[in-house]
Amino acid sequence: MNAETLTLNKNSWDEAAPRFFGRTALPEYGPLAPLEDELNLMGDVTGLNVLELGCGSGHSLQYMERRGARGLWGIDLSRKQIETASELLASSGARARLFESPMEQDPGLPHNYFDLVYSIFALGWTTNIDRTFANVNAYLKEGGLFIFSWEHPFYNRAKFTDNGLILNKSYHEEGPYDHEAWHTPAIMQQFKVSTYINALIKHGFVIDNVVEEVRLPEDGTETHANRWYSYDKARFLPTTLIIKSHKKSNSVT
Template identity: 25%
Template sequence: MSDDAGGTDIQRVTRRPAGPDESARANRVWWERAADDYQAEHGSFLRDTGFLWGPEGVDEADVRLLGPVEDLRGTRVLELGCGAGQCSRWLRSHGVEQVAAVDVSHRQLQHALRIDEHTGVRVPVGQADVQRLPFAAEAFDLVCSAFGGLPFVPDAEAAVAESARVLRPGGRLVFSVSHPFRWCFPDDPGERGLTVRQSYFDRRAYVEENSAGRAVYVEHHHTVGDWVRAVVGAGLVLRDLVEPEWPEDNPETWDGWSPLRGRLFPGTAVFTAVKPEG
């Protein structure tokens, strides 16, 4: 699917600024096209009803970064960038009834509905950009996101502030993104991916353009400090930053994530923050 002049075939890869509208549009188009292949390639790893925080395979059932799942029953939960709803479906399967999920891609949500039918565990989903959430202020007790949406936003502070807006006082935001340290290295799972090629401090977006020069994929880099400032600037209190080590029992390679690299430096960062009471 494409509404881009010039189609979605990649003609050039560049590093340049990209604003919120261009980023959202490019990534919506890209995910509409990539959703089928993504679910076919990674669906068995993610599981129809599973909550993994990243390509390392760190499982919420084991690490409980959201807290004891029984404590979430009766709370209102929003998942950002849900893909096919695997994480939300895991929550629903553990008795968390008030779960909603959004994704920028309509095709990803179609996969969510397909899996709902297959599993019998249904997740209310909607198409939305994480930069502009269609919910009232203080509507949720928990906002969570496993690599969903936030790696693709140009303004980390604005996106985290939007998540904070829909949190009630006392609510929590827990989200994972590509570890900022990875930005220094080529996105290669092998030996080449162990050599620094670019500056950690270069915040220009990674942009793939079509033949007309229009962005068809955009990914943004924010440093660890940028994410911390985004959390604090949104009025939240940072409680934890988890950098998962590569599990010994995971031999899988996922694009640039691999056991080789994952045992030397982190590939994922998980931030946990709380909205103060009062």
């Protein structure tokens, strides 16, 4: 776990939080990606205890509460995001237990307790994928679900130009990189699809579904013009990787 990177990212997210209020939250798994309402990966969450990694502004937890989840828990690196999520959930009468913490650290969450742990477009911020997945395994009951989405590893390795797609980064390259698009410095992590899958298997998970489809609305060309997640680029490459897994019985990590 890189303490310097965590501090850098925490400060960056505290500054950027207002710009991401309500963005990329359930039922949305990612930009131009299928919705949970279509995929139904989580199934019926009525009465379940759920935990969100990278809970952001709280909109995904609000979605879970409206679908009948019983226990709402969330962690986020940013103090500003935790404050915003607390206000949002309180305004709708939802009760949630929120922790200001990086996902690589266990802030004192109950073990063998949660029916579902999920993360919506946040996992690329972890500085230690092994530690994060080990934590998730500890939090979940046997058979509990772990579902996450993140930018597809192919997507930022290619650039869409007037002449078509150009690869501008090796797919084999993994690890931290500067998130240059932000106003303040931030470090993100890049992994191959196989790295996510093998890390899940290593830490006691069984893979149930891998989703790479895109959802291209008929009017999307205009809506997403000149954006990082562009309609034109998404016609060739998936924007989002979604993986559903579950904690196998008697797993040891």
